[in-house]
Amino acid sequence: MTDSHVSTWILTLVLFGVALILNKKGNAKGFKIIHMILRVFYLLTIVTGVMLLYILSPMYIVKIVVGLWIISLIELILIRTAKNKKTSVLWYQFGFAFLLVLYLGLKLPLGFHPFS
Numbered sequence: 001m002t003d004s005h006v007s008t009w010i011l012t013l014v015l016f017g018v019a020l021i022l023n024k025k026g027n028a029k030g031f032k033i034i035h036m037i038l039r040v041f042y043l044l045t046i047v048t049g050v051m052l053l054y055i056l057s058p059m060y061i062v063k064i065v066v067g068l069w070i071i072s073l074i075e076l077i078l079i080r081t082a083k084n085k086k087t088s089v090l091w092y093q094f095g096f097a098f099l100l101v102l103y104l105g106l107k108l109p110l111g112f113h114p115f116s
């Protein structure tokens, strides 16, 4: 049931990594294309996440906010990296938000729940 959501956010992370590598290699055209595909995956992650909503408890609201926070961070990191600007603060947030969203997603009732 959570498969489509997990698949889309994993692909989002993979494309994020590919975009960073392409940028490092100086492949501006490849970076632009992957960045555009990545934006479609942001939407797919959000849509598949919303489709899993069946109640709106406080924990779900936090899960959604942190999920959206991660997507915003990916976008900000890519834009700032491409402009050669500092991204360390964004990366700290990314690490923290990613661990938090994994915990919340796995703690909530659908799909896998190793923490409950």
Ligand code: HEM
Binding pocket: 002, 003, 005, 006, 009, 012, 045, 046, 047, 048, 049, 050, 052, 053, 060, 063, 064, 066, 067, 068, 070, 071, 101, 102, 104, 105, 106, 107, 108, 109, 110, 111, 112, 113
């Ligand atoms: C990159 C961002 C995101 C990551 C890494 C992520 C991660 C996860 C994980 C690990 C799960 C648990 C899956 C399972 O147990 O099988 C999950 C479930 C879920 N996610 Fe996300 N998510 C992200 C974005 C979003 C967004 C943007 C939304 C909403 C708009 C959302 C809503 C949900 C909902 C409602 C569930 C079901 C929770 C449950 O009842 O178990 N997620 N997500």
